[in-house]
Amino acid sequence: MNTGVSTIHWHILGAGSLGCLWAARLAQVKQSVHLILRSAVRLQAFPGQVQLTTQHTCQSLALTAELADTSQTPITHLIVACKAYDALTAIDSIAPRLAENACIILLQNGLGSQQAIIQRYSKQRIIAASTTDGAYLTAPFQVTWAGQGLTQLGDLNHLGQAAPHWLELWQVAGIHNQWNPQIWHALWLKLAVNCAINPLTVLHQCRNGELRQQASQVNALIPELTLLLKQAEVPLQPNQLHQLIWQVIEQTANNTSSMLQDVQQQRPTEAEFITGFACHYARSQQLTVPHLNALHHALIEQLTY
Numbered sequence: 028m029n030t031g032v033s034t035i036h037w038h039i040l041g042a043g044s045l046g047c048l049w050a051a052r053l054a055q056v057k058q059s060v061h062l063i064l065r066s067a068v069r070l071q072a073f074p075g076q077v078q079l080t081t082q083h084t085c086q087s088l089a090l091t092a093e094l095a096d097t098s099q100t101p102i103t104h105l106i107v108a109c110k111a112y113d114a115l116t117a118i119d120s121i122a123p124r125l126a127e128n129a130c131i132i133l134l135q136n137g138l139g140s141q142q143a144i145i146q147r148y149s150k151q152r153i154i155a156a157s158t159t160d161g162a163y164l165t166a167p168f169q170v171t172w173a174g175q176g177l178t179q180l181g182d183l184n185h186l187g188q189a190a191p192h193w194l195e196l197w198q199v200a201g202i203h204n205q206w207n208p209q210i211w212h213a214l215w216l217k218l219a220v221n222c223a224i225n226p227l228t229v230l231h232q233c234r235n236g237e238l239r240q241q242a243s244q245v246n247a248l249i250p251e252l253t254l255l256l257k258q259a260e261v262p263l264q265p266n267q268l269h270q271l272i273w274q275v276i277e278q279t280a281n282n283t284s285s286m287l288q289d290v291q292q293q294r295p296t297e298a299e300f301i302t303g304f305a306c307h308y309a310r311s312q313q314l315t316v317p318h319l320n321a322l323h324h325a326l327i328e329q330l331t332y
């Protein structure tokens with residue numbers, strides 16, 4: 028396939044749902060893909076391929092896997108596909124291999140991990156990729172691409188550069204994408220949507236659509252989230268956030284939110300990077316957000332027991 032782009036060596040940190048999804052799609056367009064796994068046990072279990080299942084197809088893509096320190100090959104293009112709470116430590120584990128002009132692409136939901144990473148890795152170009160793709164693992168290294176979405180990308184540091192040339196290749200690989208020079212705004216908007224939906228689905232143990240029955244709780248959060256977004260200088264039309272949140276609830280009515288899935292599977296949640304970040308930001312800016320604070324406390328209490 029001629030994409031007009033020479034082969035790039037992609038290193039993918041984390042072989043969970045999104046890590047395997049990105050690895051498989053890039054391997055499909057003959058890119059050189061290297062998964063970086065957390066432990067020798069995981070490396071031993073790697074079958075030499077990732078299986079990608081979509082609604083119509085099931086394909087196995089051969090690629091390589093390694094540990095952070097089992098190879099000395101410099102890393103020029105790194106996709107960080109860990110959860111927000113693991114992202115910085117995971118990058119630290121490969122730091123000696125990072126080329127000075129490396130490009131690091133962050134897939135994390137929420138906010139907070141990105142700020143910590145751009146602070147520590149100021150020389151590298153850090154790009155956030157905020158995606159509405161949905162994927163889950165059915166077994167280790169076997170990923171189901173549940174919903175094709177849009178991935179918005181933009182620079183978090185070194186602002187004002189042209190979009191990277193490989194975005195076209197991503198498009199060919201089926202990674203539907205859009206360059207967004209205002210990516211912080213997109214991350215804030217997604218944070219607001221996640222704050223309004225995810226914790227309430229955990230507290231009520233319900234699917235997203237069942238939040239219709241908790242409309243007063245959802246609606247009480249919206250003015251506070253609007254206040255936060257305005258303080259963060261995210262441009263908003265009147266009523267825009269209200270419409271966006273209810274639109275997402277309707278469009279994902281049958282979905283179990285990522286936070287509720289984590290709770291159901293007894294995995295840590297990204298709460299500290301969602302409501303935790305929102306409450307921390309409000310405090311630092313002296314904004315009054317009683318509903319968000321109460322929601323975060325109730326969530327943490329529920330997660331602790």
Ligand SMILES: NC(=O)c1ccc[n+]([C@@H]2O[C@H](COP(=O)([O-])OP(=O)(O)OC[C@H]3O[C@@H](n4cnc5c(N)ncnc54)[C@H](OP(=O)(O)O)[C@@H]3O)[C@@H](O)[C@H]2O)c1
Nearest residue numbers: 041042043044045064065109110111113117135136161162
């Ligand atoms: N899944 C989706 O549909 C989706 C959609 C949009 C956004 N997101 C966001 O994307 C991010 C990743 O989500 P996910 O669902 O792909 O998570 P996931 O399935 O839990 O995968 C995360 C992977 O990172 C690995 N990891 C953690 N620390 C590591 C380290 N130091 N070195 C190597 N690997 C490490 C974990 O390894 P172990 O297996 O060893 O624990 C795990 O395999 C999250 O912020 C999530 O909110 C996900």
Ligand SMILES: CC(C)(CO)[C@@H](O)C(=O)[O-]
Nearest residue numbers: 221224279282283284285
């Ligand atoms: C939009 C969203 C809340 C839909 O379930 C999703 O971002 C999630 O589950 O985190």
